[in-house]
Every structure is written in structure tokens, then in C-alpha cells.
Amino acid sequence: MLTMILTAAKLLTLMLGLLGIFNGATIHPQSPTPDTHDQPATTAQPTTTDSKTPTEIATADDLLRALETAGQDTRLLSATIRYVKEFAIQGDTQRRDGRLVFASDPGLDGQPPTRRFGITFDRYEVGGRVEDRDLDYLEQYIFDGEWLAEIRPLEKQFVRRQVVPPGQKWDPLRLGEGPFPIPIQQKREEILSRFEAELLDGQEGVVERRLMGVTGKCYQLKLTPRPDAGESDLREIRVWYQKDTLLPRMAKTTTKADDTSLVLLKDLKLNAEAKVSKTALSTDLPADRTGWDITNIPYRE
Numbered sequence: 001m002l003t004m005i006l007t008a009a010k011l012l013t014l015m016l017g018l019l020g021i022f023n024g025a026t027i028h029p030q031s032p033t034p035d036t037h038d039q040p041a042t043t044a045q046p047t048t049t050d051s052k053t054p055t056e057i058a059t060a061d062d063l064l065r066a067l068e069t070a071g072q073d074t075r076l077l078s079a080t081i082r083y084v085k086e087f088a089i090q091g092d093t094q095r096r097d098g099r100l101v102f103a104s105d106p107g108l109d110g111q112p113p114t115r116r117f118g119i120t121f122d123r124y125e126v127g128g129r130v131e132d133r134d135l136d137y138l139e140q141y142i143f144d145g146e147w148l149a150e151i152r153p154l155e156k157q158f159v160r161r162q163v164v165p166p167g168q169k170w171d172p173l174r175l176g177e178g179p180f181p182i183p184i185q186q187k188r189e190e191i192l193s194r195f196e197a198e199l200l201d202g203q204e205g206v207v208e209r210r211l212m213g214v215t216g217k218c219y220q221l222k223l224t225p226r227p228d229a230g231e232s233d234l235r236e237i238r239v240w241y242q243k244d245t246l247l248p249r250m251a252k253t254t255t256k257a258d259d260t261s262l263v264l265l266k267d268l269k270l271n272a273e274a275k276v277s278k279t280a281l282s283t284d285l286p287a288d289r290t291g292w293d294i295t296n297i298p299y300r301e
Helices: 002-019 060-069 188-194 209-215
Strands: 076-087 092-105 114-126 129-132 139-143 147-152 157-162 195-200 218-225 234-242 248-255 260-270 293-297
Touching: 060 188, 060 195, 060 218, 188 195, 209 218, 209 248
Parallel strands: 157 293
Antiparallel strands: 076 092, 076 260, 092 114, 114 129, 114 139, 139 147, 147 157, 195 218, 218 234, 234 248, 248 260
16 A cells, blocks of 8 residues: 555656656655644745746647746645556556645755655545545555655554655655656756657547546646666656646556556645645654554664
């Protein structure tokens, strides 16, 4: 399950990183509580929701250049999320619905900014069976650049892993620095050195009718690993950006085994309009630990 959530996190960070949102390196963990989303965690300038798009985007190169500068003023982001994982051999499809929040804190004294995000899933569907908050389903995943927290509040389970050495800033999703070789937070040249990029019609390859209304208003960027990119399992990545704002709407990866992971964002809000609480981005252990099953795993070389 943790591997699947990290896959979702990769896709999310890819979508935002290519856009130029949260320019820098880092991420932050803890559990969002449902009744605190309307309390701002950070003071932010008015949003750039209507950010300008280039007068013409005709090639993948045009889009990559535009994404380098789009979204630079974004400091907060919130959205609803759907994460769908399909296993080709088993024939299984898993769907999770919930909410995500992102925040970017400026770095001090020339240091890179700290990027944090949290994902809360409150609905899970597989094989025709549905679980939700009323049926004791609630999962939270938060990553802060140092700690990754996996929390099940209704079951009082809390697992926190320190995945980065104390005091260091490191983005494990960044190409060449971590175990997840996905092109995020990088310039056009860095992306093209590892991937072949192609601009497609927004609806190309989209077969689900419910997604056509979304993708028809998007640019679609297809990334295919180059032979020397070291991508032994990955076949392709596709990312969809809204044409009028260049905001990310959807991302999909396909493995060579034909397994797919898809992330769809809706109701996306930026900066002053975003609903991001401090508790949604905190990895602190519960103040009252009575009845909790807590696992705290420090960093290991």
C-alpha cells in the first residue's frame, strides 16, 4: 500500500513540478483533520489561478518552456483527488478518493524552499466493494522532506519513517537523487535528457467518457524514457494541463507490464483560495497517545 501511495505522490509532484509550482526541493508529513481545512496554514499572496498562457503552444518544447515559468507565484494548493490503480494481469482496479494539500515555504538565507504535502483518502473501491469514513475507512499520508507519515486515525495506527538524514533537505522524487526516477522540479533540458517528449491532442488515448470533458480542454504531454534513462519498468508518463491556465488536471503512468496509475485533480484552488490547515501538514505524533499503535522509525544509512 505504501508503494502505491508513493506512486500517487510521484504523479502529483510530477504534475506540479513540471508546472514550476513549489520551485525548489522538499516535502512535509502529518494528518489533516476534517474540520480544520478552512484555516490557512501560511500567509500567501493573492492567487495566480488565471495565470497567463503563451500565445501559442504547438510543440512539446513550447509546453516545457511555458511550464518552466508558469505557477511560480503559487505557495498553497488544495484539491480533491481520485487515484486509480489498475493491475493488468490480475484484472483488478482500485479507486481511492480524497483530498490533497500542498504548501511551499520560502527558504532562509539562500536555502531552497520546503515543500510539503498531505493526502487524505476517505473512500476506497475495489471489486464492487466500497469502503468510506462511515465504514471505518480513512487513510492519511504526509511527507515533509524528512519524515513520511502513514496514519489510520479511525484504527489509531500511526507509522512515521524518517527517510532523510536529520537536518538535510532532499527530494527523493527528484530525478537522479532518489529511488523514484520521475522528472520533477527540473528544467526542460533535464527532462529531455532522460525522456522523449511529445505533445498530443488532449483526448488521444483517453477511452473513458467521463474523462473526455476534462482532457478535451487540456494539453497532453507524453514522456517516454530514453534507452539509457535507466527506466527498466516504466513505459510512459502522460500529463494533462489545462489550456487556459496551464494548471495540472491529470497524470498517468504505464509500466511495461501494462499496470497503470492515474491521478485526477478537481476543484483545484491556489494561494488565498486554497484550504490548507497546519494539522494537514504536520507529522507530530498524537498528543494523547492512549490506545494508539505508534511506530517511529528513525533514519538508517
